Structure formats: C-alpha cells, structure tokens
Amino acid sequence: MRYKSAALFAVATIMIFIFVFSKTYADQEPREVKILFTHDMHDHLLPNKGEYNGSTVWTGGYSRLKTVIDEEKSGSKNIVLVDAGDYSMGDLFQSLYSTDAPELRIMGQMGYDVTTLGNHEFEFKDTGLTRHLYSAKNSSDKLPEIVSSNIVFPGGDKMTKSSYELQQAMKAYGVKDYTILNRGGIRIGIFGLMGKDAEDCITTTEVSFDNVVESSKRVVKKLKQEGVDLIICLSHSGTWEKASKSEDEILAKKVPDIDVIVSGHTHTLLKMPIIHGNAVIGSCGEYGNNLGVIELVQIPGERWSLKNYHLKHIDQSITEDSGISQSISKFKTIVQKEYLNYFDMQFDEVLCRSPFSFIATEQIGKKLQEDTLGNLISDGYIYSVKQAEGKDYEPVAVAIVPVGTMRGSFVEGDITVQDAFISSCLGIGPDGKSGYPLISVYLTGKELKNLCELDASISPMMSYAQLYMSGVDYTFNPNRMILNRVTEAHLQKPDGTQERIDDKKLYRVVSGLYNAQMLATVGPKSFGLLPVVPKTKEGKPIKDFDSYIIYSNSGGHTTELKEWLATARYLQSFPKTEGVPQIPYYYNTLQGRKIIDNTNSLSAILGNPNSIAVRLYLVVLAVVVVITAAIVIIVRLVRKKGKNKAAV
CATH class of the missing domain: 3.60.21.10 (Metallo-dependent phosphatases)
Structure with a gap:
C-alpha cells in the first residue's frame, strides 16, 4: 500500500511539473x-x-x-x-x-x-x-x-x-x-x-x-x-x-x-x-x-x-462561391423589379458599343485637364434635357459634371445599363429612388467665368473639385497667381463656334442636384472672391432646389431625369453599326474645352489681370507706397539729426 501511494505521489508530481512547464512554455510562445x-x-x-x-x-x-x-x-x-x-x-x-x-x-x-x-x-x-x-x-x-x-x-x-x-x-x-x-x-x-x-x-x-x-x-x-x-x-x-x-x-x-x-x-x-x-x-x-x-x-x-x-x-482565375453567387442573383432580380422596370431599362441591356476605352476610373481627375468621359457625360445632359422637354425646350448654355460624381468609366466593347449607372450613381432624389436628378438653374456670365477660375485654381489642390463642362471653353495659365489663372473664356456653341460671354446676362445651366447645391457654397468658401449663386430664370436666388428638377417620361410615366439616365439615353442615341449604337470617335480625342498655356514670361504672368488680381495688386502697391514713404521719412529724420549734430 505504501509503495502504491508513493507511486501515485510520483505520478502526480510529474503531471503537475509537466502542466506547470507546459503552461510556462506556452506563455513564452x-x-x-x-x-x-x-x-x-x-x-x-x-x-x-x-x-x-x-x-x-x-x-x-x-x-x-x-x-x-x-x-x-x-x-x-x-x-x-x-x-x-x-x-x-x-x-x-x-x-x-x-x-x-x-x-x-x-x-x-x-x-x-x-x-x-x-x-x-x-x-x-x-x-x-x-x-x-x-x-x-x-x-x-x-x-x-x-x-x-x-x-x-x-x-x-x-x-x-x-x-x-x-x-x-x-x-x-x-x-x-x-x-x-x-x-x-x-x-x-x-x-x-x-x-x-x-x-x-x-x-x-x-x-x-x-x-x-x-x-x-x-x-x-x-x-x-x-x-x-x-x-x-x-x-x-x-x-x-x-x-x-x-x-x-x-x-x-x-x-x-x-x-x-x-x-x-x-x-x-x-x-x-x-x-x-x-x-x-x-x-x-x-x-x-x-x-x-x-x-x-x-x-x-x-x-x-x-x-x-x-x-x-481578386481576378478571373478565382472560383466563385456558389452561395454568394445565389444571393447576388436574388438581389439582382429585385433590382430589376423594384428599380429598373420603373425606368423601362434592363440590368444587362446593351445601350451601345465603344470602339475604344476611356481613361480608367482611378485616373479620372488626377490631372487638371479636359476629360473625354466628362465631355460625353456633360454633352449627354444637354441632349437628354432637350429630348425630355421636347417643344418646351429652352436651350441649355452649359452643363456641368464634377469629377467627384463620376464613379466609373467605359472600356472598349458593349456598354450596359449597369455600366451607365455606375458612371453617375450617387445620391437619391425627392422621389426616394436612387440617383441624383438633373436640375435647371441660371448663372450670370460672370459666375460662369468664376466657375472656370475655380476649376483652374482650386482643382490642383482639391482634385475632386475639378469640373467638366459642355458649352464653355477656357484657357488658363498655371504659372499665374491663384484665382487669376484664366486668361480667356467663351461659350462653345453646338456647331463648334465660340461666343463671347456677357458678364451680366443670365445663362441656363444644367447639373446634378448635389453639384447645384454645392455651387451655392463656392462663394462663402472662397471668402466671397468667387461668388456663384444658382438662380431662377427671373434672377432670384434658389432656396429650394427640388423645385427645379427636370422630369422625363419613362415607361409611360413621368420620372426624375437622373444623371445616369441622361447618360444612358445619350448612349442610345448614337448612330448604329451592325444594329448597335456606337460611340463616335469624337469622344476619343480632346476638344479644346480646357486649354493649358504654360507661357512663363512676365507679361503672360502679370498681364490681363482679373478683378481679384487688380485688388491684390492695388493692396501690394499700397503697401509698397507706405513702406517707401516710411523709408523716406526715416531717411530724412536721420539726415536731419545728423545735420543737427554737425551744427553743434
């Protein structure tokens, strides 16, 4: 019995040692x-x-x-x-x-x-x-x-x-x-x-x-x-x-x-x-x-x-998970029934074909320059508004697309409804349906020029603020003083000819609801230097933007003209090749809507100043005059004091 107890004690001691050792070792792992x-x-x-x-x-x-x-x-x-x-x-x-x-x-x-x-x-x-x-x-x-x-x-x-x-x-x-x-x-x-x-x-x-x-x-x-x-x-x-x-x-x-x-x-x-x-x-x-x-x-x-x-x-070589694929398919069916049927569109419907690829999504807005996709979307706004309003159409002078609302690009081949939606997918309208609607506002010619200056001066610091505009072109010199970089700006008519911008005249402008609301903040954020106030046709500041939404007819009923829908309809409007609309090669090249002038001569940098630059120049001149006057006075006092000492 004594030997048995001793054996049990030995085994227990060994087990305790092993446990303590293993725990200590584990703690060190x-x-x-x-x-x-x-x-x-x-x-x-x-x-x-x-x-x-x-x-x-x-x-x-x-x-x-x-x-x-x-x-x-x-x-x-x-x-x-x-x-x-x-x-x-x-x-x-x-x-x-x-x-x-x-x-x-x-x-x-x-x-x-x-x-x-x-x-x-x-x-x-x-x-x-x-x-x-x-x-x-x-x-x-x-x-x-x-x-x-x-x-x-x-x-x-x-x-x-x-x-x-x-x-x-x-x-x-x-x-x-x-x-x-x-x-x-x-x-x-x-x-x-x-x-x-x-x-x-x-x-x-x-x-x-x-x-x-x-x-x-x-x-x-x-x-x-x-x-x-x-x-x-x-x-x-x-x-x-x-x-x-x-x-x-x-x-x-x-x-x-x-x-x-x-x-x-x-x-x-x-x-x-x-x-x-x-x-x-x-x-x-x-x-x-x-x-x-x-x-x-x-x-x-x-x-x-x-x-x-x-x-x-995550590329094409990876096998799809069947459970997730089934869930996505179910939601896709709901999208068609609850959303796309309302606009008389199909999820995978081919709108047109592109013989070339536009710039990749991640590169849009990286450089301050014209963009072919921005040209297409902004042109599409004007086209779709004209089609929606029919005989009641009042000419749109300018359509504006900010880079921040462009969420996808187009690659060579078929372009579907899904692709068009992704390109301008943000927001929601008063109808409670996905997608910002287009709205109609009026800006003065001076405010249109302010938008050009905003684009030229602020976009290099805030790339998402860059604007792509249909109906206006401008030239800017990046070497000039900020807020004074635009040297020329004109209206660009549908036939390609230019028209002088009248500073006091009101021009009809079309843009998405979000962008139109953001335009109203340009003035305060620029400390009043670049005021832009969206107005009614009568020139009164707009307070309720929802009242100026543009509507269209889809599937026999009236709908908000969504940004993406305007693009989709424009894509459908192109001449057909083998029965399918094809994007014209016009959109494969730049059209001179933003012209960069890198001249760095003194006259190019300081010449033809706008009102902001004139005010700054006057301030600088005033400071120089004051400093010069102060120096002259000090010099005279020093000389006078020196003469007095000499006389003594």
Missing part, C-alpha cells in the same frame, strides 16, 4: 493574429470591368472575394475580417440600400466581423440610413457588427425627427463605440472613425463627427482599461501623398497605442504598409478588387510587430 480587410467596396457585388494591355478584364466580385477569404482562413487561427466603410453606393444594388440592405446581409454571409460607417452610408440621408439598418436587422440574417466612435447626434432642441430615428435605429442594430473580439484568448479591440475630409463630403445628414484624434484617445483609453491585447482602428479618413495632410498618418503619430489602422475613404492601394512607430497602416484599394492581409506576431512582454503584409488580387 509568440502569439499571432491575421487581419483580413477591405474598404470602399461601394456595392460592387458583381465583378468590375476594366482593361489591361488592351484586353477586357474582370476583377473583384463578392463571390470570388469569399473564396479568397475562405482560403486565407483555412489552416489559420486567430483571424478577424473587417471593413473600413463606404461599403455602399456604387452600382445598381445600391437601389436596394434602404429596402433590402444587400450590402450588410451579404457581408454577414461572407463572414465579416466588423465594419464602420463611411460618408457614402449617409448618401440617402439620415432617413435612408435608418431604413437600411432596420432592413438589415429585420432580415434575421447574420450581420457584421458596426462601430462608429466619433459620431455625435444633435442635442436638446436641435434633435430632429430624422436624427432621433437614426439614433434609435443605431441602437436597434447595435452600433457602438467599439467592440472586443476574442480570438484564441487574444482580446482584440476594434473601433471606427469618420475623418474630416470624409465628413466634409457629406451634405445629407444632421449628425456630426468629433475630432478623430481626441475620439481615438478616449476610446483607446477605454479599451486598455478593458485589458485588450490588440487595438484595430477602422478609419474612414484616408492617406494622402503629403504626410502632413494624411489623416491616418497623423492619427498613428498622435495616438501611438493603436496597433493597426485599416485606412479607407481615399481608395488608396498600398502594396507595402505605412509604418509609424508600432502602428501598421494598410489600404487595399477599391471595389473589392483586392483583399488586404496583415499578419502580426507578439513576443511576450513586447508590442505587436508586422510579420507579413500582402494584397490578394
């Missing part, structure tokens, strides 16, 4: 986490059509993305799948945003853990986002969590019905400051932000957003108090070429306890991550064309460090 991420997906559930080396290629698509996600998860532990916002607004599926919420429901099916809100999630106003959240929640589908850490609702009497309802919808969905996920005993804190530039892009919400740095410090402090091991920020702020202006780089420097920043909003594609201190900043581009992968490792007692970073390109 490095820990690893794999972060899979996307951002700026913009409803591109289906593959995206593009061009590579002269051939049409298809990239992205959620069914292929799901296959890659599963491959990355296979054989790996401690994985999180996240998205940094702008998951909506980009193609025809956005028409179901408020009624069916296909974005969140399919993201849930794909296994996303967490996402955040981007500026485009507010595209359908607070009411649209409210309905979107309830629609997703009521579907009973698996959904990703949503974190929004710096959103601020109006307080007290400023709280409106729509903002209150949005607040309640966020509570019902479960939107919160942050969430904590547990992966293999590793506690991962995740929070989300809306950056300053992204907030400035929103004109359709009554909520606001706190400073990202201060909000991050507050949330990070809470997460550390909760004992998290890793902190991930889903930031819809972005990175920029200049590090001093790059919001997420600034965030990484000022809040060093953040381990990973998934950077959305600017659609940046970082083949290598940006590292600031211990923070890893990753961006994988747009539209689900890539899946970002960040692998981290932590040695006990130390901060997390980067083990691997790569982007998995």
